[in-house]
Amino acid sequence: MRVDVVTIFPEYLSPLSLSLIGKARGTGLLSVDVHDLRTWTSDVHRTVDDTPYGGGPGMVMRPEPWGQALDALATPSSRLVVPTPVGAPFTQATAHALASSEHLIFACGRYEGIDQRVIDHAAARMPVTEVSLGDYVLFGGEVAVLVIMEAVVRLLPGVLGNADSLAEESHAAGLLEAPVYTKPPVWRDLAVPDILRSGDHGRIARWRRDESLRRTALRRPDMLTGPNAPDLDKADRAV
Ligand code: 6GU
Numbered sequence: 001m002r003v004d005v006v007t008i009f010p011e012y013l014s015p016l017s018l019s020l021i022g023k024a025r026g027t028g029l030l031s032v033d034v035h036d037l038r039t040w041t042s043d044v045h046r047t048v049d050d051t052p053y054g055g056g057p058g059m060v061m062r063p064e065p066w067g068q069a070l071d072a073l074a075t076p077s078s079r080l081v082v083p084t085p086v087g088a089p090f091t092q093a094t095a096h097a098l099a100s101s102e103h104l105i106f107a108c109g110r111y112e113g114i115d116q117r118v119i120d121h122a123a124a125r126m127p128v129t130e131v132s133l134g135d136y137v138l139f140g141g142e143v144a145v146l147v148i149m150e151a152v153v154r155l156l157p158g159v160l161g162n163a164d165s166l167a168e169e170s171h172a173a174g175l176l177e178a179p180v181y182t183k184p185p186v187w188r189d190l191a192v193p194d195i196l197r198s199g200d201h202g203r204i205a206r207w208r209r210d211e212s213l214r215r216t217a218l219r220r221p222d223m224l225t226g227p228n229a230p231d232l233d234k235a236d237r238a239v
Helices: 010-017 019-026 063-073 092-099 116-123 142-153 163-168 201-219
Strands: 002-007 031-036 078-089 103-107 128-132
Touching (some): 002 010, 010 031, 019 031, 019 142, 063 103, 063 116, 078 092, 078 142, 103 142
Parallel strands (some): 078 103, 078 128
């Protein structure tokens, strides 16, 4: 997968060199290039923003530098991703969809956002995904790109050592995962649940399923209703 990130704060993206994303870049599974939007300005002050038409607070990102940037970076296989608080919710399903793309271009907006014509013009030429991380407002899209990249890159074949951890994790099954424990068996008077040390894999699987259901019902009751609700059997309903 190839990724280009366009931002006025390239240093904000430096964590993309660390940990498993950095490793994926090292092995050639992933290439990432971060670009300064001001590269594509033509005035001496390298201006990227201006006042909003119609009035109101703050500044809007001018279309010209974005148009130049996308003209320079787009290929026939590009998808534009725009992190924005007015986007559709970013979910594990979005991460899977983006992970199947050959080339992602992330456009990091700042201020009150990017002139809408940039998105409209791009959408006539390539798939465009406007995504929000949740119902709160960030200064800009840069940290959202870090979040989205973590969610996407770990889905790329060959990045995670153990494919089972993808299949079993929270959200894959439509439920939150059960609590996890490791050694020692007793720590500060707190014991690991006996069942996890029993070796009875059938009862352990049932215990984990029950804990998942309990946790999900308490913390994310929304996940148990609606079209994406998991199928519950008779044993589940008894929890
Ligand atoms: Cl993706 N971007 C910005 N700027 N703010 C956000 C967001 C994204 N998601 C929630 N708030």
